[in-house]
Amino acid sequence: xxxxxxxxxxxxxxxxxxxxxxxxxxxxxxxxxxxxxxxxxxxxxxxxxxxxxxxxxxxxxxxxxxxxxxxxxxxxxxxxxxxxxxxxxxxxxxxxxxxxxxxxxxxxxxxxxxxxxxxxxxxxxxxxxxxxxxxxxxxxxxxx
DNA sequence: AGCATGACGGTTA
DNA sequence: TTAACCGCCATGC
Numbered sequence: 236x237x238x239x240x241x242x243x244x245x246x247x248x249x250x251x252x253x254x255x256x257x258x259x260x261x262x263x264x265x266x267x268x269x270x271x272x273x274x275x276x277x278x279x280x281x282x283x284x285x286x287x288x289x290x291x292x293x294x295x296x297x298x299x300x301x302x303x304x305x306x307x308x309x310x311x312x313x314x315x316x317x318x319x320x321x322x323x324x325x326x327x328x329x330x331x332x333x334x335x336x337x338x339x340x341x342x343x344x345x346x347x348x349x350x351x352x353x354x355x356x357x358x359x360x361x362x363x364x365x366x367x368x369x370x371x372x373x374x375x376x377x378x379x
Numbered sequence: 380a381g382c383a384t385g386a387c388g389g390t391t392a
Numbered sequence: 393t394t395a396a397c398c399g400c401c402a403t404g405c
Contacts, residue, residue, distance in 0.1 A: 264387050276400050281386035313386045
């Protein structure tokens with residue numbers, strides 16, 4: 236099995252997982268990594284989004300994949316090479332009703348307690364590991 | 380061919 | 393408590 240295929244599968248899994256993020260909610264790279272079954276590679280998740288195709292004809296692209304709903308575990312929009320990108324991401328999130336606050340150093344923060352989306356691992360993953368204990372989840376989407 | 384980088388996260392000092 | 397280090401691996405040079 237070629238690694239290329241595995242890499243492609245990884246990209247596919249990541250994009251699919253990101254699409255599961257509800258409108259107006261955000262999650263972290265690490266959580267996506269867990270969802271796809273590779274909790275040790277949150278970095279690669281970022282790579283996937285970085286290379287997310289803009290081609291509207293592609294199966295996954297900026298239009299059908301809510302890449303903006305993915306931030307780092309600190310609840311901050313990961314600053315990348317192009318500052319405009321992070322600012323754009325913040326704008327996109329606010330457009331969905333997500334409140335983004337700016338720190339003293341200009342870091343764009345999102346309150347996980349308010350907009351965080353951290354569901355349990357996908358059934359397919361749970362079936363393999365059969366986790367005996369379930370971590371507490373507080374997905375309280377009690378807003379209309 | 381190989382080396383440096385990076386949209387991260389957890390662990391160690 | 394905060395700061396630094398390591399792992400992970402696709403992409404870019």
